[in-house]
Each structure stands twice: as structure tokens, then as C-alpha cells.
Amino acid sequence: MSATTASASEPLRRFLQVARGAGLRVSAAEGIDAARAVQLIGFADRTILKDSLGLILAKTPEEKAAYDEAFELYFKRDDLGAADEAEAPAGGANNQVVAGEGQGDGQGQGLGRLLEQDDRAALATEMEKAARESCIENIRFFTQKNLYARRILDKMGLRQVERDMEALRQSGTPEGLGRAQFLEGRLDQLRDSVRDFVERNLILFARGETEKFREELLKSARLSNLERRDLDRMRVLVRQMAKKLAARFAKTRRRRLRGQLDIRRTMRRNMGWGGIPFITVWKQKRIEKPRVMVLCDVSGSVAPMSQFLLMFLYALNEALSDIRAFAFAGSLIEVSDILESQPVEQAITKIMETIGFGSSNFGNSFADFEEGWMKDVTNKTTIIILGDARGNRTDPRTDIVARMSERSKRIIWLNPEYKSAWGTGDSDMYRYAPFCNMVTVCNTLRHLERAIADILEDAA
């Protein structure tokens, strides 16, 4: 069937690119659907086209808004271009043929003449054409603006015009100088409008991309290096990631084990029928939400990381059955109450004020934990320790960690330092490692997401 295999027509292909630029996720399959839809209804009726493509491309209210905007921007532009193109061949057909053959020269003369005649419509058409040839839809960053403007001007035959102007000036006649000056003025206007044009296209094609790029960058930036102005965006990102994980793991699930009859319960259910098993009951596996105790180092170097870990975990609370948080530096306190009573951002400042920014003493802190809370650790508890394991040459008290490991389901140690730094200087990482079920580097949002997904996954 030709409808399914039809390639997206050129305007549609470019529009899909615009839509992607505006932040819509348009997969190849959706592209094909869009092409089929266009084949069905055509480009003629813009409102129907808009509705139809909207049905296929935009899947959330936010996407709908982005889509509407992109559609208006793109097809408004396209309308102008199309109108111009429709008129252009009448007057400019020869011109274009020459331009095609003679390359720069022909185009240069064309451009010079157009400038002199001040034929705006034809200039706009030329500009569109040159832009298409220089692949303006690939523009991504504002730093590329000049590059693209230059390319478009070159394609339109700027060099030749400049050469002509030079020749006119050389000629020395007043008439020549006058014309050169005239051209110069027009050329400036053209430059402005090209720059304007490129800017509009940048907005069109790259807005979503730039946002995405920044977010990607933030996700893999070391959390300790973040700038203050990025924090807000990070919070949004953390919440997004947490929401995603929570949606995946939120329910206490029972998984039916297919094919394994629960004989005891089947007999019970069917007693009414004299034990003939009319209704079967299958064995089920219950999947429990993890209980988490998290011990966060809040001393200077690790503090930013702790902040994000806590933020993450508290945003996840629907996927966890019970979470208790502890903060430590020189000594250890429970901070669950503070975190529950206040929004995470404020709570963290408060915690930092109470205990943070001292030099850390892991041994001491673990001793505090054993004394106060070890009794609450059960074989269902997952203990997460976030710290660099640098105890300033104090006793690491690995014996306590060993006991924690025995009592708990598992210990996961997240270390913001790179592996190469473990065990150097006062780092006790390798002394703790044998008692942990997992030790992993964790210093970007990506790492954090992965580590937490692992924790939830294991519980499943």
C-alpha cells in the first residue's frame, strides 16, 4: 500500500524537525503516521491539518501547547515562502536557471540587480532558498548564528556583489561611487534581515534542543560543581526522575506464579463442592516495598550530594514503605522529623546548620548509630550510606559496619569520589567495602538515579 510507505513530503519532514526542536518526541513511527495523515487530508486545509497532526504528534497538554506554537510558527513562515515562490517563477525563472548554471557569478549579478531594484519579495525568496541549501534546520546553538548568516549571504552571492562594488569604487566616476554607496546601504539592510531570519529559525529549530542539552549537561555534571542558578532546575529534574522511578515501583505487587497451584488454599476455596477443584488458586509472590535507612555525610565535601540524595529519596516516598534519614559529620543524629515537617530544601539548610560542615568522624558516627538505632534495623532494611569514607584518620570502626551488615538486608555505599581516589590518604573505603553489598561511585544525578533504581529493582 503506497499510503504506508510514502516518504514524508519535504514540508512535512521539515515540520517534524521543527516539532522535535520544540521539544516534542516524534519517533519514526509517528513520522510515518503523520505522512499517512497528510496523504489522507492534504495540506490544503490548515485547520484540519493542524488537528490531524496534533492527534498524532502531541501526547500531553504541554506537548499540545508546544505543538500549536510550532505549527503556527512553521506554517506561517511556510505560507509566506510558498506565496513568494509561486510568484517568483513568472519574473525570475531565467534568473534562477542562470543562477543554477553559473554558480556564484550568475547569482551575484542576480543579487546585485535585486538589491538595486529593491525587490523585497524576490530577495526573501532567494534568502529562503539559500537558507534551505545551507541546511538551516540543523542550527542548534546561538553561537552558530553568525556562521549561518554568513553561509546564507554567500549562497545568495554576496562575494560577487562585493566585487562589483569594489570595481565601481575603483572606476572613480561619481556615478560609480554613488551606485556603490547605494548598494552598500542595501546590503546592510539585507544583512540585518538575514540575521533576523536566522534568529527566527534558531527559535524555531533549536529551542527545545537547547533546553534538552542543558538538562543533559546537568544530569551528568558533578553535583559538587553546580552553580547556584542551576539548583532550581536541578530540583525539577530530581522530581521528574523520582516520579518516573516511583511510577515504576510504587505498588506493593503480587506476582502470580503461573502454573504453581496453591494446594492448601485451593482445597479451602473448593470445600463447598466437596473438594472438587472448580476454582483454582495459584501461588503468589508478594513484592514488598523496601525499607530504607539512609546515613548521609553532611561534612563539607559531600554535603551537596547528600542534599540531592535526600531530595531524591523523599520525592520517592510513595515507592518506599518506610524511610528514616540520619545525618552525620562528627556525630550522628536522626533527621527524619525535620525532613518530614519541612520542604526538603529548607530542611536541608536546617540540618546543615545543626550538624554540618564539621570534619567527619565515621567511627564515632557509626557508634552513635549502633547505640541509638541499631535495634530498629531488621532483615528487611536497606541501609544506604553516602560518604567519602574519609574519617580524618580516626578509628573507622569497621566492626560496627560488620554488625550492621549482619542485621540488615543489605548495605549500599555511595561514594562521591572517583574510584581512583579510594584508599588514598585517609580514605577508608576499602576497609568498609567488604561489609557492603554494593559500593559505587555516585556524584552526578545520573549515578544517583541508577543507584536508586537498583535499590528498588532488587526489592522487586
Place this chain on the structure above:
Amino acid sequence: MNDALPPGLAPLDSIEQVDQGLSAAGYIANRQISTAIYMAHHLQKPILVEGPAGVGKTELAKSVASWMKLPLIRMQCYEGLDESKALYEWKYGKQLLYTQILKDKIGSVIGDSDNLSTSLTKLHAFGDIFFSKQFLEPRPLLRALEEPAGAVLLIDEIDKSDQEFEAFLLEILSDFQVTIPEIGTVGAIVPPIVLLTSNSTRDLGDALKRRCLHLHIGFPDEKLEARIIASRVPGIDERLLRQLVSFVQQLRALDLKKVPSVSETIDWAKVLVLLHTSVLSVDLVRDTLNVLLKFEADIEAAGKQIAGLTHKARADAGVPA
């Protein structure tokens, strides 16, 4: 090309026809909705309908079915819904009964074979009779595929089902076929028109969204709402209609826990007609407000502004004060 289609599907030539067909069935659609139905039919894709409760998502499916004279097969989703309730189930009781009944006949089947292997061979000759279509209880999804003239399949409130179930739907939605291990793959005789509705209580997976056309039905504007009410409450006075629509539209602009949707407007219109109202008055509105608003707090909040809203509604409809 219409000759090739079953009679019910014939009038889907243009978006206008969809529009007319739906309004003949009593559903006043806006252009987006008609476009969606048109595209769903021609691209053979399911439609995912989202929007607040009571704007006519389910009603749309019913109207499409009644207009196209196709059976409507409805599947209500809920947590814990699984394939045995959605797709098919073996009639276990029947299987068991039959085996009990046939137990006595086993001798004649096996006959005089004297060893195990020959009697087994004889049994095999009967094939998998107990796992054939006779013992299959088709549930909504399978029924929709087996309808000879096609059907309208409404998968209601998909957001209430589990993620696993959503994944399970993918095969049906993209290929209109399901796989039953004991029988094989069952394809649709005529691809049904599938509508899924969602109130967005949770985010649906990308895979599901990608396979669907996505239609968002919001609250209608004043003109459309008036047309909807006029079609649903025949015989309503023109002037009253304008007043009540204007009132409801204003009510939606307030900060309420649950704003009234179209179904509530229809109920209210019916109530007002029953009461032989022709002009809205403050007292009347106060007495009947509980038809529109379902939360005590909302009724209280709106109650304070009734006078102003009623006045404006009357002015909009050109009723002399």
C-alpha cells in the same frame, strides 16, 4: 471503495460526514473530535481520549457505535484487571464437568487396547478438544476482534489499570490481534474502532501513547455547550439555555475543587426544565446548585457569588432585570 467496507462503515468519507453522523446520534462534536474519528478509521489506529471527568469521553464511544450501527463492547479497567478478565478464559467448570461426564465413556474410547501406549495414541486422536473454542470464554477484547462486522471497543479508564496490563494491550492496539497459546493467533475480522479513555490519574507509558492518536477533550466553549445541551435536553427554552450555559461557564472560571462538567450541565438543564423555569433567579440557583457542584466546600465558595453570576448570566442572555 466503500463497497468493500461493511455497511456500517460506509459514511466515513469526510470529516463533515463524521460531524453529521455524530450529531445525528446526539453527540455534538467539535472539529478535533470529528477529525480524530475520521483519522482513526482511515489510519486504523486507536484513539486515546483524555480530559476531565464528564466531558463526554465515554459518550463519544457510545455515539460512534450507535451512529455506525456497530456493537459497543466496553471494558472497564481497574487495578488488578488481568488477561483472564480482559481477553479470554477457559471455561474451567465446563471442562471439568465434561471430563466427569465422559469418565464413564473412557472405556469405549480406549476400547480393547491392552497397553498404555496404544490407549494413549487413541486418546491423542481426539485432539485437544478440551482446549478448543467451545471451552473458551471470550472476554471483551476477544469479542471485539471476533465481531463479524467490526465493533467499537471502548477501553474505559485505562489509567486505572496496572502498567503490566497496559503493556499487554500493545499487541491488540497495534496489530488488532491476540495470541492464545493453546489455539494460536486470533486476528480481527474487521479492525474495530478502539477508544481508550483516561482521566490522567497516572502517566501512561510512551509505548501506549505512541500507538494511539491522542485526543484531548476539554470543556466546550459557550456556543458548543449550548448546542450540546439543546441536543440532549430537547425542548429547552432558548433563553433559559443561554442563561444556564453562561452561568456554568462563569462557574468554571472560579477556583473550585471540582468544576462542573458537561454532564452536570445537562443534569442541571433537565432539572430546570422539570421545574418549568424560564428565568434564572438567585434562590432557584441556590436550591439547585447541588446538581452542579459535588463538594460541600465548592457549594459554599460558589454560594457567595451566586447573585453576581446569575445577574451576569441573565444579562448575557438578554433577560430584562
